[in-house]
Amino acid sequence: MSNITCEIEKYIYDLLSEAEEENILLRRKDLAEIFGCVPSQINYVLRSRFSPEHGFLIESRRGGQGYIKILRITCKTPQDMRSHIEDMVGGSIDYMQARRLLEKLQGRKLITQQERLLIEVALKNTDDINELSYQRRCVLMAKLLKNLLQNIILEEEDL
Amino acid sequence: MSNITCEIEKYIYDLLSEAEEENILLRRKDLAEIFGCVPSQINYVLRSRFSPEHGFLIESRRGGQGYIKILRITCKTPQDMRSHIEDMVGGSIDYMQARRLLEKLQGRKLITQQERLLIEVALKNTDDINELSYQRRCVLMAKLLKNLLQNIILEEEDL
DNA sequence: ATATTTATGGTTAAGCATAGTCAACGCGAA
DNA sequence: TTCGCGTTGACTATGCTTAACCATAAATAT
Numbered sequence: 141m142s143n144i145t146c147e148i149e150k151y152i153y154d155l156l157s158e159a160e161e162e163n164i165l166l167r168r169k170d171l172a173e174i175f176g177c178v179p180s181q182i183n184y185v186l187r188s189r190f191s192p193e194h195g196f197l198i199e200s201r202r203g204g205q206g207y208i209k210i211l212r213i214t215c216k217t218p219q220d221m222r223s224h225i226e227d228m229v230g231g232s233i234d235y236m237q238a239r240r241l242l243e244k245l246q247g248r249k250l251i252t253q254q255e256r257l258l259i260e261v262a263l264k265n266t267d268d269i270n271e272l273s274y275q276r277r278c279v280l281m282a283k284l285l286k287n288l289l290q291n292i293i294l295e296e297e298d299l
Numbered sequence: 300m301s302n303i304t305c306e307i308e309k310y311i312y313d314l315l316s317e318a319e320e321e322n323i324l325l326r327r328k329d330l331a332e333i334f335g336c337v338p339s340q341i342n343y344v345l346r347s348r349f350s351p352e353h354g355f356l357i358e359s360r361r362g363g364q365g366y367i368k369i370l371r372i373t374c375k376t377p378q379d380m381r382s383h384i385e386d387m388v389g390g391s392i393d394y395m396q397a398r399r400l401l402e403k404l405q406g407r408k409l410i411t412q413q414e415r416l417l418i419e420v421a422l423k424n425t426d427d428i429n430e431l432s433y434q435r436r437c438v439l440m441a442k443l444l445k446n447l448l449q450n451i452i453l454e455e456e457d458l
Numbered sequence: 459a460t461a462t463t464t465a466t467g468g469t470t471a472a473g474c475a476t477a478g479t480c481a482a483c484g485c486g487a488a
Numbered sequence: 489t490t491c492g493c494g495t496t497g498a499c500t501a502t503g504c505t506t507a508a509c510c511a512t513a514a515a516t517a518t
Contacts, residue, residue: 302503302504302505303504303505304503304504304505336505336506337505337506337507339505339506339507340504340505340506343503343504343505347503347504360512360513361511361512361513362511362512362513362514362515363513363514363515364513364514365512365513365514395501
């Protein structure tokens, strides 16, 4: 995997691992210089790899002494996780969105690959109910997805 | 501590912490002299660090014996808080502004970091609805944000 | 009383150093 | 081919600092 985006992602991940705190401070232009790319590449990495859905918050300032701060948010309680799942999925979701979400969750090690495949099978069954409208299917899929995620993720967290 | 604005902010914050009352009196020119900056720098600090979003109101008077008074906003009733939220968010807000606001609200301990993340996820979903115009999304986001904030901040009182 | 002077604070715009957005383009996979 | 991800750079927005100019309240002179 030799594209710059992945390299920058890994670099930031390593910084976060090393950091005592759950957050790190960066200079966009410095990072761009390190990787020999345009500054806006950093924005792309943040948007595609460190978004709220991935469990990160970004703070930043422009101007002199500007910075980018990346915070990793951990869901400490089952209630937090339930709310988090509710927010990620929402009241309606289509099959492709759901699959992208599952991919991210697997990347965060919140679900295993097998669990992900099982969920996708379940979702596909719902998506194949052609008697229902698209909208109706999206609502049903959201409910199903949330139930499955909550069962899987919270079971492991509730020790 | 590299810029004067942050130093002045901290200075004022310390004064407010020490003060018995929920407000303090300052002389603009004295403060400017202490920090060796032009007086209008103080206005910049007040505008960017002690606005209603930050939980403060400013009163002042010109001429001889002039002063600047900084008051901490206190929301005594749920209705006060609703008005405060309405003032801060307004009828339209974009994703960046909303994020900055959430950063401040977390700083004021009105929301937790987890709650902030959840709200950002929800806002991002709205911001990603590309079928809608920018203006329409801003209006929707303002409504969503106010609803979420009111539910979170007023959860106890509102029942 | 009224006008003038003095002592405050307010507003705005310019300039620089950042960061953000957007749309076009390239490339590889389905 | 078509689609989605990644890359790029031109353009935009923001944050801070400074300074010139504006507005107002109080003190003083008349």
